[in-house]
Amino acid sequence: MPIIIISADARETEEGIAEKVAEAMGYTLLSPEIMAEIGTKNHLDPEQLCNELEATPHLFQKLLSCQWRHDLACIEGEVLERMLADNIVCQGLCAHLYVLGVSHAMKVRILSGDDRAAANQGLLEKTKRDRVVQCRQRKKWSMAAYGNDETDLSRYDLVINLGQIDPDEAVKTITHAAAFRKFQVMTYSIKCLANLALSARVTAVLLETMSDIRVESNDGSVVIFGKASNRNKLSKITKIKELAGKVKGVNFVEVHVKRNINPIS
Amino acid sequence: MSIITISRGSYSMGKAVAEQVAKKLNFDLSSRDILLDASRKYNVPEIKLINAIRDPPKIIERYSHNKQSYIAYIQSALVERVLNDNIVYHGLAGHLLLRGIPHVLKVRITENLDDRVRNRVSLDKITAEEARVLTLKDDQQRRKWTMFLFGEDPWNSALYDLTISIDRLSIDDAVDFICQASRSRALQTTEAGQQQLLDLAVACRVKAALVDDFPTLNVTCEYGNVLVYPRGKDTASKKLLKKLDQIRKDISGINHLETHSGVKTPEKAV
Numbered sequence: 001m002p003i004i005i006i007s008a009d010a011r012e013t014e015e016g017i018a019e020k021v022a023e024a025m026g027y028t029l030l031s032p033e034i035m036a037e038i039g040t041k042n043h044l045d046p047e048q049l050c051n052e053l054e055a056t057p058h059l060f061q062k063l064l065s066c067q068w069r070h071d072l073a074c075i076e077g078e079v080l081e082r083m084l085a086d087n088i089v090c091q092g093l094c095a096h097l098y099v100l101g102v103s104h105a106m107k108v109r110i111l112s113g114d115d116r117a118a119a120n121q122g123l124l125e126k127t128k129r130d131r132v133v134q135c136r137q138r139k140k141w142s143m144a145a146y147g148n149d150e151t152d153l154s155r156y157d158l159v160i161n162l163g164q165i166d167p168d169e170a171v172k173t174i175t176h177a178a179a180f181r182k183f184q185v186m187t188y189s190i191k192c193l194a195n196l197a198l199s200a201r202v203t204a205v206l207l208e209t210m211s212d213i214r215v216e217s218n219d220g221s222v223v224i225f226g227k228a229s230n231r232n233k234l235s236k237i238t239k240i241k242e243l244a245g246k247v248k249g250v251n252f253v254e255v256h257v258k259r260n261i262n263p264i265s
Numbered sequence: 266m267s268i269i270t271i272s273r274g275s276y277s278m279g280k281a282v283a284e285q286v287a288k289k290l291n292f293d294l295s296s297r298d299i300l301l302d303a304s305r306k307y308n309v310p311e312i313k314l315i316n317a318i319r320d321p322p323k324i325i326e327r328y329s330h331n332k333q334s335y336i337a338y339i340q341s342a343l344v345e346r347v348l349n350d351n352i353v354y355h356g357l358a359g360h361l362l363l364r365g366i367p368h369v370l371k372v373r374i375t376e377n378l379d380d381r382v383r384n385r386v387s388l389d390k391i392t393a394e395e396a397r398v399l400t401l402k403d404d405q406q407r408r409k410w411t412m413f414l415f416g417e418d419p420w421n422s423a424l425y426d427l428t429i430s431i432d433r434l435s436i437d438d439a440v441d442f443i444c445q446a447s448r449s450r451a452l453q454t455t456e457a458g459q460q461q462l463l464d465l466a467v468a469c470r471v472k473a474a475l476v477d478d479f480p481t482l483n484v485t486c487e488y489g490n491v492l493v494y495p496r497g498k499d500t501a502s503k504k505l506l507k508k509l510d511q512i513r514k515d516i517s518g519i520n521h522l523e524t525h526s527g528v529k530t531p532e533k534a535v
Contacts, residue, residue: 103433111423153420154375158442159428164370169449173427173442182433 002183003083004174005099006091007150008110009131009138013162017110018091020171025178030082030090035075042074042204049075053094056137056144070207072145077204080197086185096155097146099196103182103189108174109156113163191219198222202244209243210236220251228257267368267452268347269443270359275403276384278431279374283355285440290447295346296356303335303342307473314339318357320406336362337476340535341469348466350454360424361415365533366465368458370447373425374439377432426452460488467491467518468535474512479505483534489520494530 004021008014015031022029032050039046052071079093083105099105112131135151142150153159158177160170177183199215202222206213212227222244228236237255244253269286273279280296287294300318304311317335340362347354347363354363360371376384378400385396411417422428427446429439446452468486471493475482479502483494495505505524513522 109422109428113423151422153373153422153428154377154430156428157430157433159373159422159425161423161426163423164367164426164451165446165449166451169446169451173445176445177434177438177442180434180438182435182438 003105010112022089032092066211073204077200104185107156109159111161271355273374276381277376287353293352303338307338341473368454373428483530485534491522
């Protein structure tokens with residue numbers, strides 16, 4: 001059965017809809033609650049991990065940026081690993097930005113619409129303003145982290161605006177869509193997901209000690225693109241091969257070290 | 266039941282979706298025929314209306330206000346047409362021209378650029394490169410047009426109730442989604458919703474009658490009580506008062522008509 005990835009312009013909306021969809025379909029809900037486990041596994045602070053999904057490092061905080069990318073890769077690896085179990089509803093983990101090319105992953109965006117309660121209290125303008133600011137921040141974050149604009153509607157299979165459509169109706173629409181043939185699990189789509197998970201695991205391991213890494217994998221074969229000066233090239237290749245080779249599921253490692261690469265995979 | 270507007274990028278299969286939705290729900294289907302209605306009623310060549318709703322304004326047009334007149338005519342024709350309810354409109358700008366009406370389901374169909382280019386190549390028998398350039402140009406024009414007239418980006422998903430990507434979904438799936446959403450309780454026609462639509466129709470009639478001479482004024486209507494918001498030198502114009510007297514006699518559905526000058530125009534004004 002498909003993986004349903006829910007993203008929204010407001011956290012409460014995202015949580016509410018995801019919980020309802022998971023309950024209606026009897027699926028497992030993957031939420032930021034897994035941060036504690038990710039933290040324990042990777043010796044990281046869970047609160048810090050939650051923060052990484054929201055805050056973009058400042059332009060001049062180069063060192064922080066390395067740690068940030070490493071933390072994101074740890075989250076990504078764990079989420080993708082869990083998604084392999086199937087029958088998953090995922091929210092609050094930005095999976096819509098890194099689960100790419102997996103045909104059984106349905107991406108849904110929920111827009112909160114005009115908050116009626118806020119309108120009644122005369123707070124509508126303020127709510128709208130806050131949402132615009134929030135939206136701008138999310139756009140900036142998603143561009144910095146994955147080179148994709150989270151607010152671009154063409155990224156999603158379905159966008160539902162709760163301004164007019166009742167949340168329960170939205171849940172019904174999502175569960176109905178999940179049954180479509182195009183979202184059914186196929187051997188190939190599982191393979192794509194496994195490849196993404198392996199890439200994320202290798203990235204996380206490499207980013208512990210180095211920066212500017214891009215990883216692609218296919219069936220256990222991993223191609224790593226790194227950046228180094230000519231003088232350090234050989235030592236870097238050896239180091240990458242050694243570290244990546246230790247990751248579970250890696251059968252073969254190919255390394256390309258260049259002077260300049262695109263770090264966003 | 267309700268009104269469904271389907272907006273789409275060029276060659277995004279939105280027309281096919283609209284036709285099937287109308288068939289499945291047994292609704293009327295409308296698109297360019299709105300332009301014919303407007304052309305007939307306001308005695309404007311259809312080509313001018315097509316250009317007004319398709320092309321972004323040229324520099325000279327920004328000062329001549331012709332586009333505003335044509336848009337007012339088209340909006341009036343569209344609102345008259347949807348008054349009877351149970352209609353699918355897949356022409357341009359439906360979601361913007363019917364803003365504020367609660368029982369309008371605003372749908373956006375998206376498809377990735379490569380597929381749109383492929384559709385264009387097969388339909389127009391042109392090369393892929395030409396198709397790509399033309400499709401991108403279309404998108405840019407649409408964006409400019411909407412930004413100029415409504416201050417909104419057509420790619421802003423907040424303008425729509427439902428956005429469906431048919432890259433991975435089929436036309437049938439999209440039709441299913443739309444039909445299901447149209448059954449939503451909030452989108453059913455209510456007495457209040459129908460009254461809002463009637464009021465919008467009256468406001469549009471008044472605006473269409475005035476727009477040629479007073480392109481910058483705005484109009485609202487509530488339960489047949491029409492408020493006209495003139496700007497600048499129009500405020501004290503005798504011509505406006507004369508015209509309003511005429512409108513009171515000619516246009517049906519008006520209980521009371523007055524001008525409000527020097528106050529902020531409400532957002533819902535046309």
